[in-house]
Amino acid sequence: MATVSFKDASRVYPGADHPAVDKLNLTIGDGEFMVLVGPSGCGKSTSLRMLAGLEEVNSGSILIGDQDVTNLPPKDRDIAMVFQNYALYPHMTVADNMGFALKMQGVSKSERERRVGEAAKLLGLEDFLTRKPKALSGGQRQRVAMGRAIVRQPQVFLMDEPLSNLDAKLRVSTRTQIAALQQRLGVTTVYVTHDQVEAMTMGDRVAVMKDGILQQVANPLELYDTPRNLFVAGFIGSPAMNLIKGKVADGGVQVGDYVVPVEREVLARAQGDDTLTIGIRPEHLGKSDDSQGIAVDVAVVEELGADSYLYGSLAGLSEEERLAGPQIVARMTSRHPIDRSAPVRLKPTGTVHVFSNSTGERLS
Numbered sequence: 218m219a220t221v222s223f224k225d226a227s228r229v230y231p232g233a234d235h236p237a238v239d240k241l242n243l244t245i246g247d248g249e250f251m252v253l254v255g256p257s258g259c260g261k262s263t264s265l266r267m268l269a270g271l272e273e274v275n276s277g278s279i280l281i282g283d284q285d286v287t288n289l290p291p292k293d294r295d296i297a298m299v300f301q302n303y304a305l306y307p308h309m310t311v312a313d314n315m316g317f318a319l320k321m322q323g324v325s326k327s328e329r330e331r332r333v334g335e336a337a338k339l340l341g342l343e344d345f346l347t348r349k350p351k352a353l354s355g356g357q358r359q360r361v362a363m364g365r366a367i368v369r370q371p372q373v374f375l376m377d378e379p380l381s382n383l384d385a386k387l388r389v390s391t392r393t394q395i396a397a398l399q400q401r402l403g404v405t406t407v408y409v410t411h412d413q414v415e416a417m418t419m420g421d422r423v424a425v426m427k428d429g430i431l432q433q434v435a436n437p438l439e440l441y442d443t444p445r446n447l448f449v450a451g452f453i454g455s456p457a458m459n460l461i462k463g464k465v466a467d468g469g470v471q472v473g474d475y476v477v478p479v480e481r482e483v484l485a486r487a488q489g490d491d492t493l494t495i496g497i498r499p500e501h502l503g504k505s506d507d508s509q510g511i512a513v514d515v516a517v518v519e520e521l522g523a524d525s526y527l528y529g530s531l532a533g534l535s536e537e538e539r540l541a542g543p544q545i546v547a548r549m550t551s552r553h554p555i556d557r558s559a560p561v562r563l564k565p566t567g568t569v570h571v572f573s574n575s576t577g578e579r580l581s
Contacts, residue, residue, distance in 0.1 A: 219295075219372040219405055221245040221268065225277035228263050237263045240277065240431040248403045250396065252420030254410055255452070260429035261409045263378055269375050270294055281372060297366035298375040301382065303358050305350040305365075312337075312346040315364045328366075336364040339398065356387045361521065363395070367402065368581045374399070374406040380415065392419055413453050417441070425449050442568070447577040450570060451497045456546045458527060461511070470495050472511050472570070474529055477561075479581070483571050486580045493580070494572040499526065501567030502547040504555075510562030513545050518555055525549045532560035545575060 223241045238260040245251040253261040266272040268279055270291035278287045286405045295356055297318075305314050314327040316338060325331075337343045340360045350358055359379060366374055379395075380388045396419045399406050412415055416423045417437040425432045425448075427438065433445040444450035449459045463470040469479040470493050477495050487493055510531035519526040527547045530539045547563050555561060571581040 219282035220247050221251075221278075221373060221405060221407065222280040223264070223268075223277070224280070226264075226267060226274055228267055228272055231277050236260075236265065236429050237344060241431055243424055243431060243434060245407060246421075248405055250399050250406045250408065250419065250421045251289070252410060252416040252423045253426060254413055254416035254423055255426035257411060259426040259430075261402075261411075261426050263429075264426070265375055265377055265407060265409045268373075269296055269298055277386055279412040288516055293474060295372040297371040299362045299366050299367045299375065299379045301378045303362040303379075303382075304352075305358060305361060307350055310347050310349055311342060311353070311361050311364075314350070314361055315368055315528075318365065318369050324420050324436075332368040332370075333364070336367040339367065339401075340364050355383050356391055359383065359391060363398070372405065374404050376406065376408045378410055379408075380410075380412075388415075395419065414455055417453070423453075425452060427452075430457075430479045443579070444496075444570070445579060447496075447572050450572065454498065456499050458570070459499065459502060459543065459545055459547075460494050460572070461497075461531070461545070462492055462494050462545050464492055465490065473533065475509060477511070477565060477569060479571055481568065483581045487573060490575055491572055492574050494574055496570035496572060497565050497566065499546040499548045499567075501565055502545075503564050504547070504549065505562035505564040508562065510564040511545070512540075512560040513563055514560055515549075515555060515557045518557075519547075523550075527555060528560070528562075529561070550569045 223243045226238060226241045227236050239265055250554050253264060255261050259351045262385060263272055263321060267274050270289060277284055281294060301578055312333050319329045332423040337346055340363060341362060344361055345353060345357060379389055383423050392415055408419065408535045420437060422434055422436050423440055424434045425573045427448050433440060433449050440449060444453060447460065451460055461472055465484060466476045469476040513529040514532045515527055515529040527549055529538045530542055534542055572579050
C-alpha cells in the first residue's frame with residue numbers, strides 16, 4: 218500500500234488560456250478512499266489521469282509512496298484503473314479479461330487462475346467466468362472491470378466515474394459494494410465522480426474542485442456542516458443549501474421584511490460589505506408558527522412519504538426576478554397540507570451559515 222501526494226501539480230493543455238489543473242496540493246493517506254468531485258470541466262478527471270501517467274504534468278510533482286512518478290510511464294507506477302466504459306475485450310471471456318494484465322506481466326498460469334478465482338469469489342463472478350462481456354449486464358461488466366484491477370494487487374486503485382453507465386437503482390447498490398470492497402482490501406483509492414451523493418456516501422474524505430482549483434478537502438460531514446465557501450455550500454447536499462442574499466441589518470441579515478438573526482461577531486467580519494449571503498440547509502428551515510419569517514411563494518410541494526419538500530421563491534418578486542433569484546427549499550416533516558394561495562413564512566430552525574459576497578468565503 219502507499220500514500221499519494223500531488224505537490225503543486227499543474228496541467229495546461231496546448232492552446233488553453235488557463236490550467237485544467239492549477240497547482241494541486243493534495244495528500245491521500247495509505248489505504249484511504251479519496252473522492253474527487255466537482256462539475257464537468259473542473260479538472261477532477263485530469264488530476265486522476267495525471268496520477269495514472271495518461272496526462273503530462275507541466276509543473277509540480279506526483280509521488281506514490283516515496284517514489285516520484287511524475288515522469289514514469291503508466292506501466293511502472295503500480296496502479297490499476299477502472300474506466301467509465303469498463304474497456305473490456307469483447308472477444309475474451311470474463312476470466313481472460315480479468316487475467317490479461319497478469320499474462321502480459323508473465324505471471325504463471327496457475328498463479329493467474331488463483332488470483333482470478335479469488336477476485337471472482339470476492340465479486341460474486343464465479344458463475345460468469347466462461348462468459349463474454351456481451352452476455353453480461355452493465356453491473357456485471359462493472360464488476361469484471363473491478364476484478365481486473367484487483368487481481369493486479371496494485372498500490373493504488375484509480376476509478377474514473379465507474380458507475381455512470383448504470384441505472385439509478387444499480388448505482389446505489391454498486392456504490393455500497395465498492396466502498397465495502399475497498400475497506401476489505403485496504404488499497405489506497407482515488408475515485409472521480411460528478412455526483413455529490415456518490416462522493417458523500419463513499420469517500421473517507423472528499424476533495425471538491427472548481428475550474429482546476431481545489432476548493433476544500435474534508436470528510437463528508439465536515440463538508441456538509443462547515444463548507445469553506447459559497448461554491449462548496451451550493452454543491453454539496455441534495456437538495457442544495459438555500460443561498461439567499463440580504464442586506465446587513467442591526468442583529469442580522471434582512472431578507473424581505475424579515476431579519477435573519479446573525480451573531481454580531483460574524484457581522485463584524487463582513488468588513489464593510491453592505492450585503493451578505495446566508496446559507497440554510499432545507500432541514501434547518503421550518504414553517505413559522507407566527508407572522509415572523511422569510512416570506513415564500515410556494516411553487517411545488519413534493520410528497521416523499523416520511524418527508525415532504527417545499528419549493529418556492531421569495532415572496533413579492535416579479536416573474537423575471539423570480540426566475541433569476543434563488544430557489545427556496547424546505548424539508549417539512551409534518552403531513553399538514555400547505556396553502557399555496559398565500560405566502561408561507563419560513564424560519565431558521567438550525568445552523569445559519571453566513572458568506573461574504575465579495576470573497577465568497579464563509580464568515581460564520
